[in-house]
Amino acid sequence: MGTIIEFRNITKRFGPVVAVDDVSLTINEGEFFALLGPSGCGKTTLLRMLAGFELPTRGQIFIDGKDISRAPPNRRPVNMVFQSYAVFPHLSVLKNIEYGLRMDGVPAAERRARAEAALSLVQLEGYGERMPDQLSGGQRQRVALARAVVKRPRVLLLDEPLSALDAKLREELRFEMSALQDKLGITFVMVTHDQDEALVLATRCAVMNKGSLMQVATPADLYEFPASRLVADFIGSVNLFAGNVRSEEANHAIIDLPELGISAWLDHGTGTSETVQLWLALRPEKVELMKRGTTDRPPVMEGTPPGYNVAAGTILDIAYLGSESVYDIRLDGPETGKEGKRIRVIRPNLTRWDQEDFTWDEPVWIGWHAEAAHILQQ
Amino acid sequence: MANELDWHRNKSGFAALLGPPLGWFLLFFAVPMAVVWAYSFGTNSGIADIEISGTFANYARALEPLYLGILGKSLAFAALATLICLIVAFPVALAISFAPPQLKTWLLIGVMLPFWTNLLIRTYALIAILRDEGLLNMALTSAFGWAGVGPLAIMNSNMAVMIGLVYVHLPFMVLPLYAALDRLDRSLIEAALDLGAGHVRAIFTIVVPLAVPGILSGLLLTFIPVLGSYLAPDLLGGPDSQMIANVIERQFKRANDWPFGAALAFLLMYLTLFGIAAQAMMQRKRPVD
Ligand SMILES: Nc1ncnc2c1ncn2[C@@H]1O[C@H](COP(=O)(O)OP(=O)(O)O)[C@@H](O)[C@H]1O
Ligand SMILES: [Mg+2]
Numbered sequence: 001m002g003t004i005i006e007f008r009n010i011t012k013r014f015g016p017v018v019a020v021d022d023v024s025l026t027i028n029e030g031e032f033f034a035l036l037g038p039s040g041c042g043k044t045t046l047l048r049m050l051a052g053f054e055l056p057t058r059g060q061i062f063i064d065g066k067d068i069s070r071a072p073p074n075r076r077p078v079n080m081v082f083q084s085y086a087v088f089p090h091l092s093v094l095k096n097i098e099y100g101l102r103m104d105g106v107p108a109a110e111r112r113a114r115a116e117a118a119l120s121l122v123q124l125e126g127y128g129e130r131m132p133d134q135l136s137g138g139q140r141q142r143v144a145l146a147r148a149v150v151k152r153p154r155v156l157l158l159d160e161p162l163s164a165l166d167a168k169l170r171e172e173l174r175f176e177m178s179a180l181q182d183k184l185g186i187t188f189v190m191v192t193h194d195q196d197e198a199l200v201l202a203t204r205c206a207v208m209n210k211g212s213l214m215q216v217a218t219p220a221d222l223y224e225f226p227a228s229r230l231v232a233d234f235i236g237s238v239n240l241f242a243g244n245v246r247s248e249e250a251n252h253a254i255i256d257l258p259e260l261g262i263s264a265w266l267d268h269g270t271g272t273s274e275t276v277q278l279w280l281a282l283r284p285e286k287v288e289l290m291k292r293g294t295t296d297r298p299p300v301m302e303g304t305p306p307g308y309n310v311a312a313g314t315i316l317d318i319a320y321l322g323s324e325s326v327y328d329i330r331l332d333g334p335e336t337g338k339e340g341k342r343i344r345v346i347r348p349n350l351t352r353w354d355q356e357d358f359t360w361d362e363p364v365w366i367g368w369h370a371e372a373a374h375i376l377q378q
Numbered sequence: 379m380a381n382e383l384d385w386h387r388n389k390s391g392f393a394a395l396l397g398p399p400l401g402w403f404l405l406f407f408a409v410p411m412a413v414v415w416a417y418s419f420g421t422n423s424g425i426a427d428i429e430i431s432g433t434f435a436n437y438a439r440a441l442e443p444l445y446l447g448i449l450g451k452s453l454a455f456a457a458l459a460t461l462i463c464l465i466v467a468f469p470v471a472l473a474i475s476f477a478p479p480q481l482k483t484w485l486l487i488g489v490m491l492p493f494w495t496n497l498l499i500r501t502y503a504l505i506a507i508l509r510d511e512g513l514l515n516m517a518l519t520s521a522f523g524w525a526g527v528g529p530l531a532i533m534n535s536n537m538a539v540m541i542g543l544v545y546v547h548l549p550f551m552v553l554p555l556y557a558a559l560d561r562l563d564r565s566l567i568e569a570a571l572d573l574g575a576g577h578v579r580a581i582f583t584i585v586v587p588l589a590v591p592g593i594l595s596g597l598l599l600t601f602i603p604v605l606g607s608y609l610a611p612d613l614l615g616g617p618d619s620q621m622i623a624n625v626i627e628r629q630f631k632r633a634n635d636w637p638f639g640a641a642l643a644f645l646l647m648y649l650t651l652f653g654i655a656a657q658a659m660m661q662r663k664r665p666v667d
Contacts, residue, residue, distance in 0.1 A: 051572060074572070074574045074576060079572055080572045082565045082569060086568065088566060088584060099570070099575075099583075148573075151574070
């Protein structure tokens with residue numbers, strides 16, 4: 001699993017707009033790599049530079065160690081699935097798929113055989129003679145996929161490949177694409193603004209914002225160990241509390257959280273000093289909800305590990321989503337009488353009655369384990 | 379009262395708006411056409427009198443070899459000029475459709491600019507360029523005179539007529555082609571390049587086939603006026619460069635044979651209508667895209 005693609009200090013300007021800003025990135029052979037970020041952050045531009053439709057303003061791009069920064073599109077070992085699919089409307093499905101092979105001078109018999117094989121790969125056997133306007137959106141997407149992979153590229157590029165499809169079809173095609181990549185073993189580079197799509201499909205993700213790379217990591221690492229508040233907020237939802245280190249040990253730390261009026265235990269050291277501004281990031285599903293009743297003492301729980309953190313609050317709102325319920329909770333905060341921070345808690349509905357456990361305006365305890373929170377420095 | 383202008387309730391009131399344009403159409407198009415059509419079945423009964431005798435003699439005469447020959451030559455001239463227009467206009471239209479948006483407007487204005495200049499003036503300007511001591515020959519002799527390239531005798535030849543026809547009718551071809559090419563999804567061209575085509579192959583395998591509707595309307599829009607051209611052969615051509623419109627003009631003027639001129643004119647129009655119908659049929663057969 002060596003490096004197959006390397007972006008080295010790539011910058012792309014369109015007049016005054018800096019679409020891609022000094023991006024350096026390596027992608028390994030066989031990866032399903034996703035470029036993830038909000039609309040307009042430069043994902044497509046980065047992909048188009050890889051395909052050869054845009055030339056970098058500065059920097060170099062290598063494929064298999066060869067500098068292809070300025071090579072024309074037809075001289076690069078990559079093929080692209082376009083966001084609009086770009087299936088040629090005047091050619092039949094089979095002719096569409098054969099097009100690339102015809103350009104390469106592959107003999108007719110082999111061309112036909114390979115195109116038929118590609119058709120069955122995307123489960124469109126028997127559709128070869130159809131014209132594109134006789135296909136559904138999902139089928140056209142498959143034709144675009146077959147047309148690209150039939151050329152056996154080193155890298156397959158996909159620009160928002162599922163964004164034009166309805167939700168159900170999207171889910172179906174996600175699994176198919178994943179299976180296709182396993183079967184072909186080709187490196188996939190996909191652009192998407194849909195975090196679910198990236199998390200489900202990718203083996204590794206780059207999160208982009210305003211032309212810059214924010215973080216490159218596996219989906220699980222992006223979610224559990226985001227590098228910044230921006231990434232934490234973009235991938236899933238997150239509760240953020242400002243704080244400082246109060247005491248730092250090798251295997252744990254205590255963080256002051258003035259907004260909550262408590263100090264929280266952390267299962268690892270932060271490597272910073274007391275003066276550094278930190279943020280405690282807490283995913284909603286990692287927070288537990290407990291009845292408070294009228295007592296003002298935190299619950300003492302059987303078998304609770306040291307460092308379990310508790311704060312008091314009141315339920316403001318409940319959203320019942322079937323599989324889970326989302327609770328919007330107002331924390332009591334440091335000063336009585338003043339409104340405290342809000343926190344979002346997700347609780348799975350493990351039995352049919354769980355959703356009735358809590359109600360509006362109910363006083364509750366929220367708690368989280370020392371391992372649940374993640375510390376951000378930016 | 380407030381609803382007088384509501385077209386839902388007052389359909390006949392709005393239909394009345396059709397009156398003026400309909401009257402205009404009848405008075406200035408349908409009636410004169412009908413008169414000339416009637417003439418084509420008439421005979422000259424005096425210097426200025428025409429008797430509508432219902433004869434087909436004028437049409438029979440129009441189909442005599444002499445006139446059929448001129449008609450055939452006109453068709454050939456028009457076909458060649460239209461083809462040259464297509465070959466010249468396609469790259470121009472393609473370039474305009476790929477130009478940056480601000481520049482596009484100016485380029486299109488540049489293409490249409492000659493339309494706003496009198497045809498006669500443009501044709502005389504062409505004479506100034508093409509004649510023996512014209513601008514073209516001056517440039518040629520000053521640049522290549524040392525190599526023995528002398529002045530070319532272009533004026534008063536079929537070549538001059540062809541140059542004139544192409545020059546005058548280029549915008550008729552550029553505009554429909556531009557309209558078709560500008561609509562083309564750019565990612566189709568990128569897909570072709572991505573799949574291994576060079577630019578030239580991408581143009582011939584993707585752009586041209588998808589521009590066929592635009593090419594057809596361009597061909598028709600150019601061919602019809604070229605076929606009826608009168609000034610270019612008259613002013614630029616030699617004795618054997620006459621086209622059918624010159625013959626028709628002569629019947630109405632010098633020969634003073636209106637019935638025969640009318641028959642020739644209508645023969646030309648039948649041909650044109652036939653061409654339009656054929657093109658409409660071809661368009662209909664194509665799947666809607
Ligand atoms: N051809 C272009 N000309 C001018 N600006 C462009 C062009 N392509 C992209 N941009 C700009 O570059 C930025 C990044 O665009 P893009 O890469 O398409 O973003 P994304 O795919 O992440 O939504 C945007 O601000 C966009 O307006
Ligand atoms: Mg995009």
